[in-house]
Amino acid sequence: MSKAFWGFAAFALFVAFLGGASRYDVESLPFLRAVSVLVLAFAVWKMPAERLRAVKWPLILLAALAITMLLQLIKLPPSIWQEFAGRSIVYRIGEAAGMDDVWRPITFSPASTWNSLAALCVPAAALVLLAWMRRSERRDALWVFIGIGALSALFGIMQIAMPGSTGLYLYDITNNGEAVGLFANRNHNAIVCGVALLAAIDRLQEDWSRFDLSMRIGGGAIAALLVIGILVNASRAGLLVLVLVFVLTSIRQLFMLLRGGGNRAYRAALAALPIIGASLLAVALFVQDSLPAIDRLREQNPLGEDPLGEQRTQLLPYFWEMLRDHMPWGAGFGAFEQAYRTIEPAEMLGPRYLNQAHNDWIQFFIEGGAAAAVIFVLFAVLLARAAWRAFGSGELSGQARRQTQLALLLLGLFAVGSLVDYPLRTPSGMVFAIYCLAIALRPIAAEADSLQVAHSQPKS
Numbered sequence: 001m002s003k004a005f006w007g008f009a010a011f012a013l014f015v016a017f018l019g020g021a022s023r024y025d026v027e028s029l030p031f032l033r034a035v036s037v038l039v040l041a042f043a044v045w046k047m048p049a050e051r052l053r054a055v056k057w058p059l060i061l062l063a064a065l066a067i068t069m070l071l072q073l074i075k076l077p078p079s080i081w082q083e084f085a086g087r088s089i090v091y092r093i094g095e096a097a098g099m100d101d102v103w104r105p106i107t108f109s110p111a112s113t114w115n116s117l118a119a120l121c122v123p124a125a126a127l128v129l130l131a132w133m134r135r136s137e138r139r140d141a142l143w144v145f146i147g148i149g150a151l152s153a154l155f156g157i158m159q160i161a162m163p164g165s166t167g168l169y170l171y172d173i174t175n176n177g178e179a180v181g182l183f184a185n186r187n188h189n190a191i192v193c194g195v196a197l198l199a200a201i202d203r204l205q206e207d208w209s210r211f212d213l214s215m216r217i218g219g220g221a222i223a224a225l226l227v228i229g230i231l232v233n234a235s236r237a238g239l240l241v242l243v244l245v246f247v248l249t250s251i252r253q254l255f256m257l258l259r260g261g262g263n264r265a266y267r268a269a270l271a272a273l274p275i276i277g278a279s280l281l282a283v284a285l286f287v288q289d290s291l292p293a294i295d296r297l298r299e300q301n302p303l304g305e306d307p308l309g310e311q312r313t314q315l316l317p318y319f320w321e322m323l324r325d326h327m328p329w330g331a332g333f334g335a336f337e338q339a340y341r342t343i344e345p346a347e348m349l350g351p352r353y354l355n356q357a358h359n360d361w362i363q364f365f366i367e368g369g370a371a372a373a374v375i376f377v378l379f380a381v382l383l384a385r386a387a388w389r390a391f392g393s394g395e396l397s398g399q400a401r402r403q404t405q406l407a408l409l410l411l412g413l414f415a416v417g418s419l420v421d422y423p424l425r426t427p428s429g430m431v432f433a434i435y436c437l438a439i440a441l442r443p444i445a446a447e448a449d450s451l452q453v454a455h456s457q458p459k460s
Contacts, residue, residue, distance in 0.1 A: 072385025107332020149196025190238020
């Protein structure tokens with residue numbers, strides 16, 4: 001492996017330990033972003049510009065988000081911004097305080113939108129490091145994220161096994177007493193573990209023949225650890241992702257059999273045995289009302305620590321109202337909390353506040369408005385084209401086809417998780433997802449490796 005690969009692996013691990021929370025006030029965040037900016041600057045300085053073509057479209061999407069955020073930060077005269085939805089109350093308060101002539105931006109919270117803009121430096125740094133690697137190394141970089149997922153699962157198991165061990169929790173504001181792993185939120189941990197599990201199963205199936213016995217056992221143990229990590233997590237989103245992982249794996253194996261890959265299917269079945277065995281073992285160990293995720297499926301808020309979690313369905317009409325009212329300008333990226341306060345129903349008031357919609361699809365459009373819709377259309381067109389190449393047209397074959405399919409499926413799991421939470425608002429989730437996006441939009445062609453490496457690696 002080249003220095004570029006190990007640099008990417010080190011950066012991803014660095015982000016995993018410092019970037020597992022979505023809050024703006026996490027103490028590790030300034031350090032994480034400072035290092036990301038330095039990595040980004042160094043890579044752009046040293047790397048030939050043509051290497052960025054490998055991640056062109058993900059960079060364009062990030063740039064579009066950055067431009068939208070900057071536009072939302074431009075200050076406008078009171079005669080204009082007070083006409084936007086929800087701003088009239090702000091204007092009246094300013095008028096009563098003698099500040100009716102203050103120019104304000106579109107966003108409800110400039111500080112939150114600046115924070116969202118700064119957050120983009122982490123996935124941008126990951127992208128340029130990814131572009132610096134050989135194509136074959138980009139494929140193997142998936143094992144980095146699988147390993148991070150397994151490490152997070154192990155942390156979660158230890159957090160459950162050793163209650164009261166506060167040193168195992170990396171963040172002050174977190175789901176104490178639960179399996180959050182390297183994250184601050186149990187849902188984010190479970191979703192990332194599920195995505196890593198699907199990646200691990202696919203890699204085991206693909207690489208089974210070239211692995212020796214120790215690597216097969218190690219890979220199976222990692223997959224089993226991810227399964228157990230999800231099962232001990234009190235996350236219904238994690239269980240949903242886990243079910244989808246096994247459904248998708250079964251469907252892919254079925255298609256493999258139908259296409260006549262007998263020997264390949266045999267290796268796939270062998271690769272699945274450790275996972276199936278671990279699942280049965282986990283169920284046997286935790287079946288007596290001691291599996292948190294199963295408990296939460298059967299009961300209404302059994303942990304007593306997520307009162308807003310049971311109100312998400314009730315809040316959906318208010319989110320749709322916000323979505324309608326804030327078109328086409330948006331409430332400002334990162335400013336959902338401030339915008340929600342202007343329409344928050346009295347019956348929903350309580351000791352806890354809602355800082356995210358817990359449905360990132362809706363929140364994305366509430367915050368970004370019509371610009372977010374345009375970015376989403378571009379994103380959807382690019383993924384649709386990638387899906388057609390990977391599943392329908394026959395344009396891709398072999399490793400490139402399989403890798404594109406897997407990347408699209410991994411992004412699909414992130415999309416499902418984002419329906420009930422916001423895993424991609426954590427730096428760690430961003431880096432994993434941007435890797436998948438880059439692979440989906442730039443399929444790996446192993447045969448091209450020899451043509452692209454000579455002048456692109458960092459110098460000793």
